Amino acid sequence: MTDAAISPAQDVARDGTRLRFSTAEAVKHAVLILGALVVLLPFYVMVSYSLSLIG
Amino acid sequence: MSHALTGRYTHLWFIGPALVLMVLILLMPILIAGWLSFTDYSLGGDAPEWVGIENYERIFTRSTYEKMFGATFRYVFVVVPLSVALGLGAALLIQSLTRFGEIYKTIYFLPVMAALLAMAIVWEFALHPTIGIINSTLELGCGTVLEAWSWYAAGCARNFPLWLGDREYAIWVVAFIGVWQGFGFNMVLYLAGLTAVPRELYHAAEMDGARSAWDRFRLVTWPMLGPTTVFVVTISCIRSFQVFDTIEAFYPQGGGPSKSAYVMMFAIYEKAIQQNLVGIGAAITVCFLGFVMMLTLIQRWLVERKVHYA
Numbered sequence: 593m594t595d596a597a598i599s600p601a602q603d604v605a606r607d608g609t610r611l612r613f614s615t616a617e618a619v620k621h622a623v624l625i626l627g628a629l630v631v632l633l634p635f636y637v638m639v640s641y642s643l644s645l646i647g
Numbered sequence: 648m649s650h651a652l653t654g655r656y657t658h659l660w661f662i663g664p665a666l667v668l669m670v671l672i673l674l675m676p677i678l679i680a681g682w683l684s685f686t687d688y689s690l691g692g693d694a695p696e697w698v699g700i701e702n703y704e705r706i707f708t709r710s711t712y713e714k715m716f717g718a719t720f721r722y723v724f725v726v727v728p729l730s731v732a733l734g735l736g737a738a739l740l741i742q743s744l745t746r747f748g749e750i751y752k753t754i755y756f757l758p759v760m761a762a763l764l765a766m767a768i769v770w771e772f773a774l775h776p777t778i779g780i781i782n783s784t785l786e787l788g789c790g791t792v793l794e795a796w797s798w799y800a801a802g803c804a805r806n807f808p809l810w811l812g813d814r815e816y817a818i819w820v821v822a823f824i825g826v827w828q829g830f831g832f833n834m835v836l837y838l839a840g841l842t843a844v845p846r847e848l849y850h851a852a853e854m855d856g857a858r859s860a861w862d863r864f865r866l867v868t869w870p871m872l873g874p875t876t877v878f879v880v881t882i883s884c885i886r887s888f889q890v891f892d893t894i895e896a897f898y899p900q901g902g903g904p905s906k907s908a909y910v911m912m913f914a915i916y917e918k919a920i921q922q923n924l925v926g927i928g929a930a931i932t933v934c935f936l937g938f939v940m941m942l943t944l945i946q947r948w949l950v951e952r953k954v955h956y957a
Contacts, residue, residue: 620740621747627737628754631827634769635757637780641772 677936683929690923702930714906715914715931718818722910723887725822726829730883731876733826734833739864741834742841752838755831763828767896770824774810782807811897814904821893821908829886833879840875844868881943888939891916911935 684702688695706712737755741748758766773780788794789803802808810820848867857863891912894902901917902909911931919928 617745620744624737624740624744624751627733628751631754631758631831633780634766634773634827635761637773638769641769 680929680932680936683925684933686926688925688929690925692923695926698926702927703934705927706930706934711906711909712914712931715902715909715911718902718907718909719888719911721818722822722825722890723884725819726825726887726890727880727883729822729826730829730833731879733830734879735837735872735876737830737834738837738841739868742838752834755834757831758828759831759835761828763892764896766828767824767893770893771811771897774820776806776809776812779810781810812904814907817897817903817908821890821897821903824893825887825890829883833883836875836879836882837872840872841868844871877947881946884942884946885939888912888935888942911938 683695685697685699686695687698687701737751741751744751772778774782776782785799785802785807788799794800794803808816810816844867848871849863852863852867857866889912890910894908894910894913895916897903898908898913902913912935915928915931915935918924918931
């Protein structure tokens with residue numbers, strides 16, 4: 593059995609704690625997406641400037 | 648087998664090549680830099696004259712070099728803790744995800760793979776006070792609730808900072824770019840460290856009463872990541888002391904407004920290469936080596952006392 597298979601998330605998937613787990617997962621994704629936006633900012637600037645017209 | 652290989656000094660044949668290489672590549676340049684630091688040597692000039700500790704006196708008494716130490720230490724003390732903390736935080740969050748972890752790993756590792764010199768130029772565009780995306784985005788928030796923040800209101804009333812052109816902000820912006828570039832590497836190291844933590848320890852900790860995620864981190868994850876942390880902090884420190892690319896890209900004529908971003912590596916380059924003052928450049932190099940060595944030794948002494956290697 594893998595670690596994912598015995599994770600608490602799947603143990604409680606059919607009761608009320610499922611919503612709490614989803615919220616925690618969503619918060620993690622929100623934090624990571626925010627970080628990803630900061631990381632990708634200069635790459636976005638680089639691509640957008642390379643596609644814009646001079647002058 | 649010949650007599651030379653079976654005799655009393657056989658071991659010298661084995662350690663000899665490594666020893667010769669170590670002396671030639673590592674020790675000799677340090678010794679030469681040490682000797683040059685006590686001379687007034689300049690490339691193409693007269694024979695070097697022994698000036699004693701004059702170069703070191705200059706370094707520790709002149710205000711330019713005081714700024715150099717200040718900028719270097721500000722950079723190191725911002726970049727190291729932030730890049731280590733963000734690397735660890737990102738690794739823990741990604742490790743705990745059930746899906747899309749690989750996407751975040753790829754995105755966070757992008758700055759490590761990108762050429763810092765090229766990315767510094769892109770950051771220069773982004774941070775431009777009039778056409779840059781940062782100030783343009785900040786201006787969008789004027790007239791909203793964000794103006795309750797006095798710094799923001801001042802920016803809206805007059806102008807937002809010049810960032811790289813402002814001596815109050817220059818070194819912090821360079822440090823931010825250092826964190827941006829460096830934390831992805833630390834994240835990868837921590838991810839590798841996390842995979843080596845045995846899952847049984849978490850089960851055992853849970854049975855012993857460690858119910859919350861914080862307890863599991865405090866009692867299992869953090870102690871088990873000790874060796875990784877020693878490595879990550881040491882590498883981050885040395886890399887931070889070596890900052891050069893961004894400073895050279897932003898301020899090729901000198902270390903930023905009022906020398907506020909005049910870091911040691913740039914000072915070595917400016918003195919020894921641009922101004923051909925090899926003696927003073929060598930003296931800064933020796934100070935640089937001394938700081939890195941001291942920091943590494945203190946770090947190892949402090950951290951390794953509490954580190955348990957499996």
